[in-house]
Amino acid sequence: MSDIEIKDNPDIKSELQTPPEPGYSEWRKDENTLYNDGLPEEEKDWFCDARPQKARKSVQVIENFLNWARSQSLWILAFGTGCGAIELRPLVTSRYDISRLGMQPRPTPRQANLIMIGGYVSIKTLKRIVRSYEQMQGPKFVVAVCSCAINGGMYWDSYNTVKRIDEYIPVDVYVTGCMPRPEAVLAGFNKLKELIKAGKAEGQNLYIERFDWYKENQKKVIKDWNMPDYNW
Amino acid sequence: METLYKELKQYFDVDEFSVQKASLAFLRVPKSQLVSLLTHMKDIRGYTHLVMVTCVDYLEQDSFLLTYLLHNYSTHCDLGIQVSISRQNPVMDGIHHLWEQGRVYQRELFEMFGIDFPGSPDVHEPMILEGWQGPPPMRRDFDTKAYSEATYSHRPRDHKEPEEYMKQQLYPED
């Protein structure tokens, strides 16, 4: 399976064009608090306004062990945005059976480690993706499937579809194809496992590090931002 | 369908009748008579099901062509009633009082084409495009490509030609 092209995180990082802006944007109160300006005044009480902090790793030896355990027990939040979502179903059937890899679909982001974005991402969907991603507990990993998720695919000139998800959330592994075969997705998962074991899948911390940049990008396209700045 | 057209002709100013197949026909009606014709079809002719409401933007003729597709359960016939309205002042009478679901189509038409239906419930609420701020996107004079390029960043193309690259990957010995 190694003969199918896989793009992993370091490649994409090199393509990031704009580095994060230094300093505080107007929606960020201070190092630990967010303004949550998108919310009406009476709703601000209902949402947590803490700014996420970078998670600390343990001692390297332990961390290696934990990374191994994480790679052996990936719980998937399948975000079926487009046609690529179809590809997850065969994965749990007897033919491909991801459960032998220790993976299982999980219906709630709280308990999932891996969000799988299955296709084109419209603005409306992007909002939900961001929310679900932020609700996951770290370390968390993103696998984006289909060319639509990589460069817009057939929606390259659509008025309502983003063309690159990595501007909005950090993606660990892309799987190309329109649509990719389940084997390809499996290969993607295997790649992700390798990355995790190597300690390279630190998308969560990347997101926190470049939090302002990601938020700017998200807010640029999501016009009705009626949610807190970070969905805890 | 022919007979139906002839009978309708006695009461309404219908024209441009065209039969697509035995159970599907279209006809056109002036804007002012649309609602009464629909009421007539629903109450008397048995066309009780509103299948859909669509719109085509005839930019050249400066008009929107709305099509109300009705279905008759007893004869299993479909009749498309078309009405042409001006692009300059796209306002139309609502049919949500005849079919409850009509308001959904009307919301969609407002969002996508900017056709207003005064009195239709929630017609100005965003439906599919949350927080959309541009012009109605389905109008033909809206350039989606330009909009997309202006709004969303494009991933630079990988310089490897796919065909070559795959060949290298798969059959490196060739």
Added chain:
Amino acid sequence: MNLAYKIFWAFISLGVVTVWGLTLNGIVHKIFARVQGRLGPPVWQPFLDIIKNNSIRTAISHGVMFYLGPVFRIAGGIGTYMFIPVLFGSVYFSNFSMSGDVLLVMYFIFFGQLGMALGAGEGGHPYSAIAVSRGLAQMTAFEVPFALSVISLALQYKTLSITEIVAAQQGSFLNWTLFTNPLAVIAAMIAMLGMNMYNPFSLVIAPQEIPIGPPTEYQASFLGLLATNRGIFGGAKLVLFMNLYFGGATNLVELIVKTFWIYMLSVFVGAAYPRFRTEDSIRFFLKYPTALGIISVLLFSL
């Protein structure tokens, strides 16, 4: 045996049941997978999941009760186990079973469920509350045949003490409650289907409609505790059933064999059946198993 030894052996026995319970979970997943023609996860997958869950770096908490919910749950599991004598005749594996009888165990089962329900409630997630209401409703129903069967046992053996009930079943396998009081056993085993919340009584955790049920909001080490409890609590229930109905066990091998096969019942039913709605499962439990329980009670009270 002084208290320190007692506690020491209680920990050992807890360790045994945790490992065995989690392994059983792994085996069950394997079996489910094989029934569906899959390879299935490795048997040690539950352990990996627990390690993974405890290694999650971030966590959220909705409040004190939310924080304590899993603690209540696992305390309920451990406590239930602590009040059951594990091996008949063994002073080391009798836990703290001298503090009460089977009634204590039956009620201590509620301890964890109540605490968990409260924790889940503070999470504020509607699905949690819906699942808890379903779970409690179903619980009221399956407790009826179970209670009837325990009462029938009390009549049969004239005692509520689990140790004595096990003692009465020693000798030959024909002395097992299974053979001396089959109706009560059937009623109790059907009740156990409800307790284990496999199909057809899985509406509580219904993963599609109300994701995972009560623990919807739980993550990280909270979930780790809950997953550990699945092993302990499941094991405790199996040991209880084994003691009450299947002659108990005198050594660990017997324990493992018996609990395995007891568990298999609900696994096989769970793998083969679709799901009841709450009201249907209530009606079901209050019909046939309850009738069986009543008959068995009447048989022994006359």
Added chain:
Amino acid sequence: MVNPLVIIAMFLGAVFLIALLDKIGRSLSMTLMFMVLTASCIMSVWQITQLFGNSGAATDYITAGFRAPLSIVLRFGFLEAILVLILNLLGMLGAIYLGKEFCEQGAKPIALYLTAILGATGLILTRDIFNTFVFLEILSIATYALIAIKQDKNSLAAGIKYMLAGGLSSSLFLVGVVFAYRFTGTLNIDVWLGMPQVPKAGYQVAVFLVAMGLFIELKPFPANGWALDLYQSAHSGLGAIISSVNTAALLYVFYKVIPLFSPTLLAVITGAGLASFILANLVALRQQNAKRLLGYSSTSQTGLIIFAMGAMLQLKVPSELSLMVVFGLLITNLLAKSGLFWLSGIMQSQGLKSWADLRHSGSPAVHFALFIIALAALPPFPAFFAKWQLVQLLGATKAWVWLAGLLLGSLLEIVYLFRWLGQVFSRENEPKPLYIDALKLVPLLGVSVLLVGLSLLLGRFHPELDISAIYPVLAFILIGALDFLPARLKGLLLIGITGYWAWFGLLPSLPLMGQVFVLILVGGSIAQIFGFMRYQRAAEGMFPSLALMVFAMGNLVVAGTKLEFFMAWELMTLGSYFLVLRGKNGRFPALSYMVFSSLGAYLLLAALAMIPNTFKGYPLLIQTAFIPMGEIAGLLALLAFLIKLGAVGLHYWLPGAYSEADDESSSILSSVLSKAGVFGLMLVLLMFLGKISGNSISMVSLGWIGVATAFFGALMAVFQEDAKRLLAYSSMSQMGYIIAGFSLMSHLGWVSAVYLAINHLLFKALIFMAMAGVFLRTGTRNMYEMGGLIKKMPIAFISVLMGIIAVSGVPPLSGFGSKWFIYTSLIEQGRVLQAALAFFSSAISFLYLYKLIHTVFLGQAKPQLSNVKEAPIWLIIPQAIFIMAIMAISVFPNLITKPLSLAVGDFIAKPEWLSWDGYNMVLASPWLKGNWNGNLVMLVTMGVFMTPLIWLILVNAKAQKVKQFNIVYAAERPYKPWTTHVAYNMFAHYDKALGFLVKPRITGFYNGVAEWTHSFASTLSRLYTGNGQTYLLHIFLYMIFLYSLLGVN
């Protein structure tokens, strides 16, 4: 010695003088009137003192110097003197009330008024039948004329009707007298009485006519239409005089002639009296006009008194006793009825609803309550003692039908009287300001003082009562007098006196079981009185009722005689009734509570009438072994206490009463008051101890009632949305277990029942107090309007959490003990199916308990409750007390199990197989073995709880605190808290499965009974057409009916 002629002459003279004096000055004639009335009062008092000193003195006075048959004889004995005194006192008070009218209209009404009083006095004094007729006419004519005081159409029309009916009855009387003279040759009643029965039919007719003449004047139902119209439209001052003075005088005349009646006539008249009592009360149910209602009440009371006279004569009861009964009934009726009539004059409108205006009027409201309670024959008023005595007599002579009739009528009476009381005191009706003439308050005050004074005297010197029996009343008066003080002071005072009394008065005198119940009833109340101290201001009316109830509950335990017990029971009911009534929507619940409680009380009364008297000074607990109780009596008493416990089928009143009272009151009602029922139940069963075994049919049925109550109570609680109703049903459910425990009649069963009772007290009061704080802060009782309060009210949450763990029986808290006890005791006795049903109910309790704690404290916080804060300290004090108590008995269960076993051991010996090994309670019966070591369970639980907690804190110390909307919502965000909170109809699926069991059948049944009774009453009330001729026809028909009953040929 006073010659009664002096009184008569004085009156006559005054009447003539007034006509002259009035020309000189109005005030002069008024003064003369009062002087005359005062003088006659003084003379009666003088006569009484004289008679006390010289009991053998002659009391008969011959007017013209001839001997008895030839001249008119007046008697001025003890009885007469008292009656004259009372009549004149009432006359005086009435005159004060009518003062304004007298001033305006001058000599004529004054003279007429004096004449009427004279007539009444004469009626009492004379022993001559013809002379009676004369005085009767004087009285009647003076009354007709007085009606003209109020000059409106209705009043005059009513006067005419009165005149017609009066004329008719007088002529009957006169004809009868004439005939009787023909047969006996004398007019002197005493001579008649001395004569042997004249066998002639004609004589019977004569006596019948005399009797009818008097009887019609007494306005029996249904021949009372004219009187009703009169009461309704005449001046209230006059109504008061007619209903009191006239009635009393006539009744006394009736009393004089009643020994003449032949047995048949006596039976007929007695029956007619009883019928009048019941039916008039029945019709009164439909009345909305206060004065007309009073008219009915008058009719019924008169009927009752006639019934009492006749019945006792028939049963050959010693005349002193019967006199006591009749006098008790009469005096209460006189005072209360005239008081109520006077009050009705104060009111602007006679609609019962508009009487709510009284509420803020101060003393009139108190008077009103006094009068109503007195009329309803509740303690401590004389009528209560009279009715008690009457029932005892009827019971002793086994006159069951009459007893049943009497109790039925009394129950109907309770309904309308307390409905009226409810209209006045409930907070549902908004009162309008009321202008009250201060002068008109004087007579009210007078009768009230008389009533209370008499009651206290009676209570103090009643041979069957200990001094302590009136403590509740004294406490009520004391706290009531201090009602203006702030709540905290009153609360402290109440705690102080109650505590002192309980510690020094109650506890030392009681056996262990009694002490346990004092601890529950009084101790539990004291702890909760702290909660009542939260009120900033005076919280009028709350503390007196509370004091009454608490003291009565204490008395219940120490009661030695039947009467003491019953009196305490009634006072307790009364106190709790006022607490319920004080609630915001308390009117209907309080009424149904009162009606059901009274039903229970009357059943109890009947039961008590069937057992012999008990000894004063020894608590009933000690005496039970010696009291022989029949099965019927036992059944009735059991029913009575089951009503108090709210057993299924009899629980109609329960949810309303427990939920509509003020929050703290609800707490005390459901946690403490219900234990009074438990105590009663235990007493009854104690009497059957050794006679009926636990596996008899009756006890098994009782056990089924118990577990059915537990089951249905729990199931109904599941579907409540109102937290207090939920808790009320929960109480009902818990009472069910207690009933089942007692029904076992075994040591273990009783220990479990009392353990449950104590446990229920602790956790129910705990939850109620915590919830009281929640209701106070949130301003609602609907659980679905709350949510997420755990962050705002953590203490309340902890209390409720402890409470629900204790209710549900989850170890390690004491609740498990109660479950363990109840199951082991049930199984041990072979009640296996009951144990199963109990188990089912206890599982169901998880549903409502979770609903309670989740919908209130967990889930989504509502923005409108964002400024909620913790409850005031006063509500937290009781919670702390109860939490400590629960923890204490949970960690050290021996603190409670051992004493309970000892206490029960006094009655049912502890079996060998129940023993304690340290904290381990070992049960080794031949039927069942088991054990429970609460202490060890607690330790183990602590251990297994702390271990994972420490682990969790180690791994997960820094969990990010998030807010309520930071939940996973299928990638959406929740819309609003109230759409995200799962609360309303939380157990809809349970409703689908088992909801059919809790359709309101019982409620429907009782509503049906009520509706049927009311429609029957309104059918009956169509008799009264308002037409004088019809009324006369009624009188004739009634007379003919009675005559045909008589069977004279």
